Amino acid sequence: MLVAMRQLLDEAAKGGYGVGAFNVNNMEQIQAIMEAARETCSPVIVQASRGARSYAQDRYLYHLMLAAAELYPDLPTVLHQDHGNSYETCKSAIDMGFTSVMMDGSLMPDGKTPSTFEYNVDVTQKVVAAAHAKGVTVEGEIGVLGGIEDGHGAGGTGLEHVTDPEQAAKFVELTGVDALAIAIGTSHGAYKFSHKPDGAVLKMDRLIEIHNRLPKVHLVMHGSSSVPKELQDIINQYGGKLRPTWGVPVEEIQLGIRNGVRKVNVDTDNRLAMTGAIRKVLFETPEKFDPRDYLKPAREAMKQVVAQRMTQFGQAGHAADYQPIPLAVVAARYAAQ
Numbered sequence: 001m002l003v004a005m006r007q008l009l010d011e012a013a014k015g016g017y018g019v020g021a022f023n024v025n026n027m028e029q030i031q032a033i034m035e036a037a038r039e040t041c042s043p044v045i046v047q048a049s050r051g052a053r054s055y056a057q058d059r060y061l062y063h064l065m066l067a068a069a070e071l072y073p074d075l076p077t078v079l080h081q082d083h084g085n086s087y088e089t090c091k092s093a094i095d096m097g098f099t100s101v102m103m104d105g106s107l108m109p110d111g112k113t114p115s116t117f118e119y120n121v122d123v124t125q126k127v128v129a130a131a132h133a134k135g136v137t138v139e140g141e142i143g144v145l146g147g148i149e150d151g152h153g154a155g156g157t158g159l160e161h162v163t164d165p166e167q168a169a170k171f172v173e174l175t176g177v178d179a180l181a182i183a184i185g186t187s188h189g190a191y192k193f194s195h196k197p198d199g200a201v202l203k204m205d206r207l208i209e210i211h212n213r214l215p216k217v218h219l220v221m222h223g224s225s226s227v228p229k230e231l232q233d234i235i236n237q238y239g240g241k242l243r244p245t246w247g248v249p250v251e252e253i254q255l256g257i258r259n260g261v262r263k264v265n266v267d268t269d270n271r272l273a274m275t276g277a278i279r280k281v282l283f284e285t286p287e288k289f290d291p292r293d294y295l296k297p298a299r300e301a302m303k304q305v306v307a308q309r310m311t312q313f314g315q316a317g318h319a320a321d322y323q324p325i326p327l328a329v330v331a332a333r334y335a336a337q
């Protein structure tokens with residue numbers, strides 16, 4: 001059943017676990033996530049970036065998600081807009097039936113230029129008003145993440161605009177967001193760190209500071225693929241050319257989860273897993289030309305990564321803990337606040 005992300009994250013906070021948010025662009029990726037969730041009995045966050053919505057077209061994506069909710073009625077499932085760049089993008093997602101949206105007002109609508117605090121508060125307030133009226137959850141962002149993915153991002157290492165705890169507190173108070181993405185040195189894309197990250201590049205101490213200042217706020221870690229060497233190796237073994245790179249180690253994410261992180265965004269690891277599996281089939285059996293011959297192992301490879309993350313983040317086993325609250329009821333609760 002499709003549910004509001006707020007409920008999922010409230011439950012995750014009660015249970016002291018994190019929930020992976022996995023990006024989708026097509027049917028195989030949605031199937032991989034839903035099968036991993038079924039196997040591990042996990043609540044699910046599926047997210048679509050603007051790039052995904054234009055690649056797949058909104059209606060295809062939405063109906064694939066409806067199919068998922070129909071096929072897996074026992075799994076609470078969130079459909080989330082990743083990095084909305086404007087009120088209009090978020091509004092169109094809300095109108096289409098997404099149960100959660102991210103308004104990334106840390107950047108201007110071009111998705112590249114860092115914005116002012118005032119702009120961020122203003123645009124996020126507008127999205128919160130429209131979303132909460134429908135029971136839809138809002139994730140905001142304060143501080144600016146590094147890297148670029150799907151044409152979105154300010155670039156850089158992610159250390160230029162690390163989140164300030166006082167500003168974060170002010171932002172949450174002014175906007176009423178349900179979840180807060182913070183910048184602690186993580187970046188989008190595969191090339192996050194040039195060595196195994198230490199405290200100089202991955203600011204877990206800052207995350208803990210923010211959590212101590214805002215103990216009740218659900219924190220979101222973006223750019224949190226671990227970029228495991230084994231997945232890089234498979235790609236390179238079968239003709240790929242990835243440069244050596246490091247992601248966010250799972251134990252750092254788990255430290256975050258012990259300190260208020262409830263949503264963990266993972267995309268690159270799934271991209272690597274699928275690409276490696278496809279390369280392997282095409283390399284080993286060049287005579288094959290049925291797309292199912294390589295999409296099936298690609299889907300299976302992604303399912304394994306997702307299931308592993310669901311277990312590592314602690315959401316496994318929690319799908320049946322609670323009854324989904326209808327969005328209309330959630331909306332009424334916001335209105336009564």
Ligand SMILES: [Zn+2]
Pocket residue numbers: 083145188222223265
């Ligand atoms: Zn992100």
